[in-house]
Amino acid sequence: MNGPPDATVRDVVIIGSGIAGLSAAVYAARADLEPLVLEGPEPGGQLTLTTDIENYLGFPDGIGGMELIENGKEQAERFGAEFTHGTVENATLAERPFELELSDGETLRTRTLIVASGASARWIGADGEDELMGYGLSTCATCDGAFHRGDDVLVIGGGDSAMEEALFLAKFADNVTIVHRREELRASEIMAARARDHDAIEFRWNTELEALHGSREEGVTGATLVSHPDGHPSDKADPDDDIVRETVDVGGVFYAIGHTPNTEFLAGTDVERDERGYLRPRSDAAGRPTTETQVAGVFAAGDGADPRYRQAITAAGTGSMAALDTEAYLETLDQTDAATVEGSL
Ligand SMILES: Cc1cc2nc3c(=O)[nH]c(=O)nc-3n(C[C@H](O)[C@H](O)[C@H](O)COP(=O)(O)OP(=O)(O)OC[C@H]3O[C@@H](n4cnc5c(N)ncnc54)[C@H](O)[C@@H]3O)c2cc1C
Numbered sequence: 001m002n003g004p005p006d007a008t009v010r011d012v013v014i015i016g017s018g019i020a021g022l023s024a025a026v027y028a029a030r031a032d033l034e035p036l037v038l039e040g041p042e043p044g045g046q047l048t049l050t051t052d053i054e055n056y057l058g059f060p061d062g063i064g065g066m067e068l069i070e071n072g073k074e075q076a077e078r079f080g081a082e083f084t085h086g087t088v089e090n091a092t093l094a095e096r097p098f099e100l101e102l103s104d105g106e107t108l109r110t111r112t113l114i115v116a117s118g119a120s121a122r123w124i125g126a127d128g129e130d131e132l133m134g135y136g137l138s139t140c141a142t143c144d145g146a147f148h149r150g151d152d153v154l155v156i157g158g159g160d161s162a163m164e165e166a167l168f169l170a171k172f173a174d175n176v177t178i179v180h181r182r183e184e185l186r187a188s189e190i191m192a193a194r195a196r197d198h199d200a201i202e203f204r205w206n207t208e209l210e211a212l213h214g215s216r217e218e219g220v221t222g223a224t225l226v227s228h229p230d231g232h233p234s235d236k237a238d239p240d241d242d243i244v245r246e247t248v249d250v251g252g253v254f255y256a257i258g259h260t261p262n263t264e265f266l267a268g269t270d271v272e273r274d275e276r277g278y279l280r281p282r283s284d285a286a287g288r289p290t291t292e293t294q295v296a297g298v299f300a301a302g303d304g305a306d307p308r309y310r311q312a313i314t315a316a317g318t319g320s321m322a323a324l325d326t327e328a329y330l331e332t333l334d335q336t337d338a339a340t341v342e343g344s345l
Helices: 019-030 065-078 141-148 160-169 189-196 312-344
Strands: 009-015 036-038 082-084 088-092 098-102 107-115 119-121 152-156 175-179 201-204 207-215 219-227 244-249 252-255 259-261 298-300
Touching: 009 019, 009 312, 019 036, 019 065, 019 107, 019 312, 036 107, 065 082, 107 312, 141 160, 141 252, 152 160, 152 244, 160 175, 160 189, 160 252, 175 207, 189 201, 219 252, 298 312
Parallel strands: 009 036, 009 107, 036 082, 107 298, 152 175, 152 252, 175 201
Antiparallel strands: 088 098, 098 107, 119 259, 207 219, 219 244
């Protein structure tokens, strides 16, 4: 029997407080849905790692990553969005309302869910990377390439994305060196050939990045590279065994060793993820893309559903789409509930 609505059940919970989650929160809050935003392990998301953002529309002089995020949070709160620390460990979506288990043991119940948990770029573990990420060390050439006009830069990786990043950077940098730990690339032949044929791109084979040099004031100024004739130098048992260590002067370093979507908590649900873990929202009956996943009432936004563009503006865009889709879904649900109550009277 249908009773009064359960006050402990939220209309919408948004997982993630990056720009996609914030954009969803603004739209959902303005639609009076009183969204709860779970901030997760990285409140504010990836943009908090970077200094200047020059490609986000509306800021002709650029804007700091932290400032953009703080503004977005303030904007969402103004319309009634609530923020809380909380990381989802497990989601039960087979029954309604949905249940989310958080890492602190709390359980949340919600009628709809917007998953905006992002995709984290893989880091290498080189010395200095914690300090210099966003200060000359980057995981996004499209975002930060233009800061490196006339520099020598390194790209770390050997797959298609490393080739793409290198080719993009070669528009700005004087010299781009692709550092790869083996002697063969994983990249497709066509991408590898484009990089090999480019005058400003060279390769360092069987080489790994060991340390970054510089400071937050100066940015990256250099890097220590280690090489071994058989490749994978850091795996060699005897560090003196043919290891060559060299420090090079560079003005920027770009990691291009892949991203890991933060969607593991959806394993075991009916929400479809690709082989890398990216969410795959479905199309509507007319074949147009939506943000709804394979579980009705669960929507996807931001980098966690986007292996391709991974930009602040695209993440914000899909955040707003997910909130609009959520609003429409809740309206249908409310109409169905009302019809059921009427039918049972
Ligand atoms: C150094 C750097 C510089 C960049 N510069 C630019 C730039 O100049 N321009 C540009 O357009 N883009 C830039 N980007 C890319 C941009 O940051 C991303 O495209 C954007 O942040 C994606 O937003 P998102 O909300 O999808 O994910 P994210 O920003 O990754 O946010 C994910 C959120 O989900 C939360 N979360 C994760 N797992 C869970 C969980 N289990 N439970 C609860 N919450 C969870 C996290 O805490 C975080 O709040 C840059 C990225 C980096 C790393």
